[in-house]
Amino acid sequence: MRQKLVAVALAALAPVVAMLAYNEYALREQRSQEIHDSASQAARQAASEVERIIEGVHALLVSVTAMPSVLDLDVPECKRALRSVADRVDNIRAIFVVDLDGNAICSSLDPASGTRFADRAYFQQAVATKDFVVGTYTSSRISGAAVLPLAMPLLEAGSVRAVVVSGIRLDWLQSRLTERGVSPGNAVTIADGKGAILARVPLPERFVGTVIPDEYRALIHATRPGVTTVKSQDGTERILAYRPIALPSSPLYVSAGFSREEAFGSLNRATLMNALAICGGALAAFVMAILIGDRFILRPIGRISGVMDRWREGDATARTGMRTGDALANVGATLDRLLDELEDRRRRSEEAEEERRLLVGELAHRVKNGFSLVQAIASQTFGRADPARYKSFSQRLAALASTYDLILSRETSSSSVADVVSAALRAHIDPDEDRIHVEGPPVMLEADVALPLSLVIHELATNATKYGSLGSQHGRVEVQWKCDGRNVILDWTERGGPRVSAPTRRGFGSVLIERAFPSKARAETRLDYRPEGIAFQLIFLPEPSAPSGEV
Incomplete structure (x- = not known):
């Protein structure tokens, strides 16, 4: 019976638990959508800033190609002009002009003797496409620092005469990304077309210069931006919004990841508190159900059951002594009346059984006398014949x-x-x-x-x-x-x-x-x-x- 009382308490709690579970599900769905939107916005902002930086260097190289000293390939004047420009721009380390053989004609920094750039992919691509080119992660042969090279062809009558090359300092790009800051557990990554990481927050010292794992390489060349859930290389599960390089005006891959643990932390804590509250309420309900059920249900039922057991064992005087009142008291009183009636019927049945025994005995005597009489008649009728x-x-x-x-x-x-x-x-x-x-x-x-x-x-x-x-x-x-x-x-x-x-x-x-x-x-x-x-x-x-x- 206690189990049934507990079941009743569970049934009473079930709607409340179901409602809380639904609210929890709705809140998590809402929070998940908010995180997806926030991650997408963070990725768009980071990509927009990168595009502005690239566009700024692009405009700078366009201006350089318009300088008379550069157009005339006047080496002394070209060097002075390039140094003057490079000293005023913090995000680049050097600007130099390379002829079609890959030799530096003039530069804001003096390259080492014999330094050539004909093997660089960005140089070859600028000559081939006659257009502005954003390269990949590169160690500069002039400065020795890690840069993101950018190349602009110098055209004359539709033909390439030379290529103007510069490079965004990756340490500067990292400092800009770090200044923006991210919340604990979140991450922003900038990578080139080959998946090499150019800048990352947090842990740049661990990831900059490394390549994005193969299982996520497809995101770099995706046809459209998106949001997915990944397990990052630092072991954190994140909701990741990404902007692939296939988008117009997106020369680099940018992603922003939000830690699920941090994003759902407050909700998880609220869920834990709600769960503890539900468990506490359920425990209190069970205790109250047992205590109240024992007082008002189990004891009366036990009293009625005890009377039934005693009556079945032969105690005809067993009675509950309960009076009409609540439902169980009415049952007890009805049972007492029933037992009184059964006892009265038993007495009358015993009296009828005794009378029946006398009648059966008389019937047996008469039947035997009848058989004896029939046998005597038969004997007298044809017994001797x-x-x-x-x-x-x-x-x-x-x-x-x-x-x-x-x-x-x-x-x-x-x-x-x-x-x-x-x-x-x-x-x-x-x-x-x-x-x-x-x-x-x-x-x-x-x-x-x-x-x-x-x-x-x-x-x-x-x-x-x-x-x-x-x-x-x-x-x-x-x-x-x-x-x-x-x-x-x-x-x-x-x-x-x-x-x-x-x-x-x-x-x-x-x-x-x-x-x-x-x-x-x-x-x-x-x-x-x-x-x-x-x-x-x-x-x-x-x-x-x-x-x-x-x-």
Whole structure:
């Protein structure tokens, strides 16, 4: 019962828990969308700033290509002009002009002797495309620092005369990214077209110059920006918004990642507090359900149950003593009234049973007197004239009387198959010999079935004594029965007697066997005259009025 009370408390809490769970799910979905939007905005801002920086250097190189000293390739004037420009721009380290053979013509810094740039991919691409080119992560051959090279072809009549080259200082780019700052657990990454990381916050010393892992390389060349969830190289799970280089005016790959742990931290803490509150409330509800249930439900039910147990064990005076009030008190009071009524019925039943016993005894006495009177009339009528027929009639009457004695001695309207068979065979069983074997399960018979069965068994035994196995010294009879659904199947089998053959005429016994049972018993008989002894089978309903399936 306590488990049921707890179940009731759980059922009461279930809607509240379901509502809180739904709210939790809605809040997490809302928070997830907010993080996706924030990450996308952060990626757009970082990409926009990178584009402004690239565009600024692009404009600078366009201006350089318009300088007369550069157009005329006047080396001394070109050097002075390039130094003047490079000194005023913090984000570049050098500007130099390279001829088509890859040799530096003039530079804001003096390159080492023999320094050539013909093998640089950005140089080759600028010559081939005749357009502005953004290179990849490079170690400068002039300054030796890590830069992002940018190249602008110097055109004359549509032909490339030379290439103006500069490079954004990656340490400057890193400092700009660091100044913007990110929240704890978040990250911003800038990479080139080959996946080399140019700048990163946090942990630039660990990642700048390394390549983005292969499983995320596809994001660099994606056809459109997007948001995904990744496990970063620093081991942090992040919601990552990315801007691929395939976008117009997006020369570099930019991503902004928000830590899931940090992003959902406040929500997780609120969830934990709500869960603790729910558990505390559930525990309090369970305790209250048990305490209140014990006081107002379990105790009254235990009191009622105890009275029922005592009454079942024979204590007829057991009562709850409860008065009408709440539902359980009404049950207790009703039970007391019921027990009072049952006790009154028991007393009246005992009185009726005693009266019935007297009537049964009187009936048994009258039945016996009736059989004695019938036997006396038969004896006076043809006992001396036909002793053989009188003896047969007397034995049949005795078998019928013994069955009545069996029924009346039990003071009931039914008897078992075993008792009926034994009573009918009693005159044919020799206590010193084991010639009749009786076996079968316990099956009760109604009186209108028990009486004809007794007569049938008596006729079979009489026939076996006169003509069959019981008339031989070594003959045996087996009487067996079993239940098959509602039917009882009884087999009478004789062995060891004289050789048997079918009779030429039907005697009274055969007719009795076929017609003794009432029609509602649906009796069927099979008689087989085997050489070693007859085999008789009787099939009938033991309780014709019983429902289907009962025996």
